[in-house]
Amino acid sequence: MAKEKGLEKIKNLIGQQFGNLLVLSYVDIQEKQGSHWLCKCKCNKKIIVSYKNLTQGKTTSCGCANIKSKGEQKIAEILN
């Protein structure tokens, strides 16, 4: 069994829906919040959201529904 350190704890969220966000793919970003995921909002904007924010329901849209995280809003702006 091949073990890749750091990837063990990452659950595959691809295809899962969190509020308005559909998870498209894993993003390789090293941050304290853990793994990050590229998500597509219902308004078709693409944003990167941390695993924590997704699974805890802190981020449920690109910001079109409600703006809770300025950091993630900035990422949304960069991607667009």
Ligand SMILES: [Zn+2]
């Ligand atoms: Zn949106």
